[in-house]
Amino acid sequence: MLKLWIRLIRDNKLTGQYTVPVKAASAADMLAEGLREGCYGLDLAQPMVQEKHLKDIRQYGFTRFLPESFMEDVSFDRMEVRIFDDKQKNKK
Numbered sequence: 048m049l050k051l052w053i054r055l056i057r058d059n060k061l062t063g064q065y066t067v068p069v070k071a072a073s074a075a076d077m078l079a080e081g082l083r084e085g086c087y088g089l090d091l092a093q094p095m096v097q098e099k100h101l102k103d104i105r106q107y108g109f110t111r112f113l114p115e116s117f118m119e120d121v122s123f124d125r126m127e128v129r130i131f132d133d134k135q136k137n138k139k
Contacts, residue, residue: 048068048132048133048134049068049069049070049071049077049130049131049132049133050066050067050068050069050130050131050132050133051066051067051068051069051077051078051080051081051082051085051128051129051130052064052065052066052128052129052130052131053065053066053067053081053082053085053086053089053126053127053128054126054127054128054129055089055123055125055126056123056124056125056126056127057122057123057124058124059124062122062123063089063123065085065088065089067080067081067084067085067088069081069130074101074104074105074130075101075104075105077104077130078096078100078101078104078110078128079096081128081130082094082096082128085128091117091121091126092117092118092119094112094116094117094126095116095117095118097116100112104128104130108129108130108131109127109128109129109130110127110128111125111126111127111128112125112126112128113125
Protein backbone atom coordinates (compact mmCIF):
# COMPACT_ATOMS: atom_id res chain seq x y z
CA MET A 48 0.00 0.00 0.00
CA LEU A 49 1.27 3.44 -0.88
CA LYS A 50 1.57 6.03 1.85
CA LEU A 51 2.31 9.71 1.99
CA TRP A 52 4.71 10.78 4.72
CA ILE A 53 4.45 14.44 5.70
CA ARG A 54 7.24 15.88 7.86
CA LEU A 55 7.52 19.36 9.36
CA ILE A 56 11.11 20.60 9.71
CA ARG A 57 12.36 23.59 11.71
CA ASP A 58 16.08 24.34 12.14
CA ASN A 59 16.84 20.94 10.55
CA LYS A 60 14.89 19.13 13.29
CA LEU A 61 11.69 17.16 12.92
CA THR A 62 8.86 18.99 14.68
CA GLY A 63 5.88 17.01 13.42
CA GLN A 64 4.95 14.18 11.11
CA TYR A 65 1.91 12.41 9.75
CA THR A 66 1.49 9.32 7.58
CA VAL A 67 -1.50 8.97 5.25
CA PRO A 68 -2.43 5.83 3.28
CA VAL A 69 -3.33 6.75 -0.30
CA LYS A 70 -4.86 4.82 -3.16
CA ALA A 71 -2.69 4.15 -6.16
CA ALA A 72 -3.76 6.76 -8.69
CA SER A 73 -1.95 9.57 -10.43
CA ALA A 74 0.73 11.40 -8.46
CA ALA A 75 -1.38 14.57 -8.48
CA ASP A 76 -4.37 12.72 -7.00
CA MET A 77 -2.22 11.07 -4.33
CA LEU A 78 -0.70 14.42 -3.39
CA ALA A 79 -4.08 16.16 -3.20
CA GLU A 80 -5.69 13.36 -1.17
CA GLY A 81 -2.70 13.02 1.16
CA LEU A 82 -2.35 16.75 1.76
CA ARG A 83 -6.04 17.10 2.52
CA GLU A 84 -5.95 14.43 5.23
CA GLY A 85 -2.41 15.12 6.45
CA CYS A 86 -2.84 18.85 6.87
CA TYR A 87 -6.08 18.23 8.74
CA GLY A 88 -4.25 15.80 11.05
CA LEU A 89 -1.42 18.29 11.62
CA ASP A 90 -3.88 21.18 12.08
CA LEU A 91 -2.50 23.13 9.10
CA ALA A 92 -4.03 24.94 6.18
CA GLN A 93 -3.36 23.23 2.87
CA PRO A 94 -0.48 24.67 0.86
CA MET A 95 -0.80 25.95 -2.67
CA VAL A 96 0.31 23.12 -4.96
CA GLN A 97 2.30 24.42 -7.91
CA GLU A 98 3.44 22.66 -11.05
CA LYS A 99 6.95 22.24 -9.60
CA HIS A 100 5.51 20.23 -6.69
CA LEU A 101 3.66 17.93 -9.08
CA LYS A 102 6.76 17.52 -11.24
CA ASP A 103 8.92 16.64 -8.23
CA ILE A 104 6.42 14.15 -6.80
CA ARG A 105 6.09 12.41 -10.20
CA GLN A 106 9.81 12.31 -10.86
CA TYR A 107 11.28 11.73 -7.40
CA GLY A 108 8.37 10.69 -5.16
CA PHE A 109 9.32 13.66 -2.98
CA THR A 110 8.57 17.36 -2.79
CA ARG A 111 8.85 20.14 -0.25
CA PHE A 112 6.71 23.12 0.57
CA LEU A 113 8.18 26.33 2.00
CA PRO A 114 6.28 28.82 4.20
CA GLU A 115 5.60 30.91 1.06
CA SER A 116 3.30 28.10 -0.16
CA PHE A 117 0.87 28.70 2.72
CA MET A 118 -1.69 31.49 3.00
CA GLU A 119 -1.21 31.77 6.77
CA ASP A 120 1.88 31.92 8.96
CA VAL A 121 3.43 28.56 9.81
CA SER A 122 5.90 27.61 12.53
CA PHE A 123 8.30 25.54 10.43
CA ASP A 124 10.96 26.07 7.76
CA ARG A 125 9.70 23.46 5.31
CA MET A 126 7.17 20.68 4.92
CA GLU A 127 8.51 17.59 3.17
CA VAL A 128 6.18 15.13 1.47
CA ARG A 129 7.33 11.68 0.36
CA ILE A 130 5.43 8.82 -1.29
CA PHE A 131 6.58 5.35 -0.28
CA ASP A 132 5.40 1.76 -0.49
CA ASP A 133 5.17 0.03 2.91
CA LYS A 134 5.04 -3.50 1.50
CA GLN A 135 7.68 -5.68 3.02
CA LYS A 136 10.21 -6.74 0.44
CA ASN A 137 11.03 -10.42 0.07
CA LYS A 138 14.63 -11.17 0.96
CA LYS A 139 16.23 -14.03 -0.93
